[in-house]
Amino acid sequence: MAIITSNSEIASGIRRMTVSGAPIGRAGQFFMLRVPGALDPLLGRPISICEIDANLGETTFVYQTIGRGTAQFARLLPGQEIEAQGPYGNGFPLNGGRAVLIGGGIGTAPMLQLAKELRASDPARTIAVYLGFREEAYLEQTFEQYADSVTRNIGGYVVNDVDFSLDATYYACGPAPMLRAAASAADSASASLFVSLEKHMACGVGACLGCTCQTEHGRKRVCKDGPVFDYREVRDAI
């Protein structure tokens, strides 16, 4: 059981919740968060790790209040308990060299911990971050401490801002149309691209088969075998 240390709105319908006591994960992994004892909503909600403070033992989640589950999270107060099952999923590979991170909407959240880990693993590397939002930006300043450049796009197509011809590893998380555009751009430029997928899931551990998708190497579970995949493997699932 984790304890909530803060839970506040950072943009319209977007909240940042920090908890202490959850096991420490890594960038690209997620937790199934659930209000202890609740039978309605019943299932945990898969929420990706936005930032980890290993020294304080704290994990931060940035989530969008879109349904009854996340609306229930929004009402939780500091000091209250939350069930944080996980960390689940494979996480992002920390490849060497230049990195380009592309986040769309709430998909910007996992990119923050990725930027942090990439910076920690190689202080000299170049990290470029591209963030796309429909109306209102968030997390932008937080990225600046880890990234060499942060490019923001509001109301447009963030993928159009990205140069895919660099000798770099590209990482993307966001809505399906954004990931498809990134995949198409990566195809044209023969770029190395990892995408983090999102699907409805019930268990988060690979048992319910609610989130399986067809890949180049047979059927895979987004929660257990992903959520991060080489885009070429999951082209048909994006």
Added chain:
Amino acid sequence: MQSNPLELTLCGISLKNPLIAASGTFGFGHEYSEVMDISRLGGISGKGLTLNGSAGNKGMRVYETPSGMLNSIGLENPGVQHFVESEAAYMRTLGPAVIANLGGHCEEDYLEGARLLNSADIDILELNISCPNVKAGGMAFGMLPDTAADITRKVKAVSKHPVMVKLSPNAPELVAVARACESAGADALSLVNTFLGMAIDIKKKRPVFENVYAGLSGPAILPIALRMVHQVAHAVRIPVVGMGGITSAEDVLKFLMAGAVAVQVGTMTFAEPKAMLEIIDGLAAYCVSEGLSNLQEIVGII
């Protein structure tokens, strides 16, 4: 030595407690073995198998509803042969009783699947005639007494394992189906599978699921499942394994008092993986507080 007040015998198999992981919610045990001590369970019913395996249904597969969820997985599974060669032996190492759940698209699939399972080291074959999510299969066999009895009789004739028939709550005459399966030689019955339900995406103005209908499970169905278990348990002499929305030891006690000798838990495991372990502890505490030498003493008292 102190006897275990939770132990029971089902189809001649000794279970250390009445908690069985429900088919389709526990894979073959691999995933949850990483997050909890699954050796403490009474039994595990593996993912529903079909003869040749299946990729399952397209589109949305799980969708939460008030105190429950709809699923339309569509029996995604690796096939019976793969289970026999790669999963059955693993399940045996886990400790709980091993139950293989077999679905089918036609009679010959069921019978060939049952023949293949004869070479697997399993304790019970759970005959799934109640999956609502596969067209022209599964549930079609479980809707009417005659078809349910026919497939039960034929599977019993080829299977060397005890056969527990998993019933559908969608059958118009569930008690008649249960009696027919008993007459056809079923060793036990398990019920209920999911209730056929529906969800509509009002923004897109279309059903949430590609198959339109999907299976409802979770606490929302408990009172109806409990009533059905009560009706069936009082209509047959063979053991009944009850399920439907169980989340707590108290819920298990309700099913046992209604006549089930054991229970299966599914949806709650998704929400809280360790729920079954907490339930086992709760049942043990209940036996102590009620002074029961065996929990089976309360079976069917209502």
